Amino acid sequence: MVKRLLDWSQYQDQGMGDAYADIPNHGGDFAKAVSVCIRSGICQESNNRRLMCPSFRISDDANLSPGGRVQLLKKLLNDSDNSFLTDRQLAASLEQCVSCKGCKRECENNLDMAAIKAEYLAQRRELGLSSLRSRLFAEFPYWLYRFAWLNNLIKWRNQSSVLKTIGASLVGINSNIDLPEPALTPYQDSPAQQARNEAWSGKADPMTVVLLIDSFTALFHPNHATDAIDVLTAAGYKVITIHPQTNASGELLDSGRSLFSQGFIDRAKQQGRALLAALSPFLAAQIKIVGLEPSAHLMLRDEYLMMQLGPEVQGLAQHSLLFEEFVAREKMAGRFNADFQPAACGTVLVHGHCHQKAVGAIKSMRKVLRLIPKLKVNFIEASCCGMAGSYGLQNEHAESSLAMANMALLPALDDMPQAPVVCNGFSCSHQIYALRGRKPFHLATLLAGHLKKPAKTPAHQ
Incomplete structure (x- = not known):
């Protein structure tokens, strides 16, 4: 073999x-x-x-x-x-x-x-049995950072039926679905956040937390990161950020999820070792590592254990939590002290990412959503949304992707067409937007919008 x-x-x-x-x-x-x-x-x-x-x-x-x-x-x-x-x-x-x-x-x-x-x-x-398209999807976040003109190409493709047809015939990209469009500016630390990062003493502190911002959040939804910083800061935490452009050497810091999913294991290991090195000082101080995108962050306590990255990977797995898991645990421990205004948005629909469901993180979502007084929540009982990373963007999967969405997700959305949708998964959120034109909120954004007292020095100013 x-x-x-x-x-x-x-x-x-x-x-x-x-x-x-x-x-x-x-x-x-x-x-x-x-x-x-x-x-x-x-x-x-x-x-x-x-x-x-x-x-x-x-x-x-x-x-x-x-x-x-x-x-x-x-x-x-x-x-x-x-x-x-x-x-x-x-x-x-x-x-x-x-x-x-x-x-x-x-x-x-x-x-x-x-x-x-x-x-x-x-x-x-x-064995050489791979395609140009698999490399395209595997390197997608890294190429977007290195070649800014790709942002405009994606927008032109989404607006042009001719370019969609060309993409379908040459590369096999689903012409029925728009590609996700990057934000105008990727996430960057504000001067205030840079100061907070540099002020860390290197010592263990239960009120210090690392927010690990993955490439999909940084490139497509940087507001999710700033909203999470606002919520955690309002709750009394000293937030340190690690994001794809943190590394002074110019090497992008990321979990390597897109590489791993396409079978580029050696490249994913390279990314994993670089990320582990950047997180090593915080792991030594037993600082919790919190992430926003389920598929990217849960790699740190699942696939990383199989990628032979060294002894520190066990500590990384033990100290890595999704945003909702961290907030739920800290609230139970009596350390999370943010106050929230009563809900102003009626009932919200919640769609869980498959990997959230696989690790039982939906329980944490339920607990955290209860922090907003009078909020009514309707959890969508659905299997995979059908986007599944790049699966729904592949031409040959157009029908099956739509069929998966039609099992439960789309009917639930159509039953409540005016309800805000909470969804932490990048690909799930894109599927909902692409098929129904509704832009879901990340849980961090929902919480930030209901803070009674915003952070005194918001990280995005």
Whole structure:
């Protein structure tokens, strides 16, 4: 087998002494990770109203379920060492996996098909089985920083049916969906925020927090970062920011989510090591690392553990929290002291990102939303929105992306057409805007808009 790019050693004892494990002949610990499936069939329940599995739910095709993909993988890993990398049936099945992590949350044995797919894509890349489009999506945030003219190109493409048609035919980009357009100016620290960053003493302090601003937030929604700073500052915290352009060397600091999702594991590891080095002083002082974008930030306590980044990665996983998780925990601990005005927006709809659901962070969302007096909340019971990173932007997935959105998300939006929508996920928010023209709020923005006493020196001034 081609070298494995991820560390699968956590599965080394999987199936030992279990006559039903059916571990394939090839693949080592990777094969054991596939073999955690016990064929219970929970992933193939048509009436499953939970997260798992979007591609199966819209198709009713067993090969498009986690269990079906496992059976394909097992067969091919038994047949020969690397035939699974070129098998067309497996490629078609994994192509429809949206890496939502529903299986990791809801499968009895926590099958991680998203990680299995990442390894599969990485090994295919090693064989040269990759596309220009995959590189485009993988490097998307980095190219936007380096080539500012791309911002205008995206706007021209969205406004021109001719450019949409050209993009669909040449690169395979879905011509029915606008590409997300970057903000006029990416997030940058204000002078006041720079001063706060430089004032950190290097000592442990429960009222100091690092806000790690990912590239998607910084490029597309910098206001989410400034709103989060305002909320945390109003609650009494000293906020230190780390963002893509923090590194003085010019190397962009980011989690590497887009690289990882497209199978560029070596590049993702490079990004991970640079980010870990920047966060190392704060981890040594046991400062919490808070993030705003679920798919980007949750890498720090999930995929980073498989990327062999060094011993510090365990501490990073332990100290990394989503914004809503941090606020909920700090409120319970009696340290979060911001006051909020009663709601002025009636009922809000809340759509959770798949990775938020996979780690149980929706519970934290519920707790934090209760901080706003008289706020009425309606949580949308939906699986994947259908955008799933770049999935919905790919031409061949146009119909399935829309079908996923139509399962529950779009009907819920249409039932309450005037309700504000709270959504922390970048791709989810874009899907909602692209299909319904409604711009969701990040939870941080909703909270900032209801602060009784804004921070005395807002970070964005």
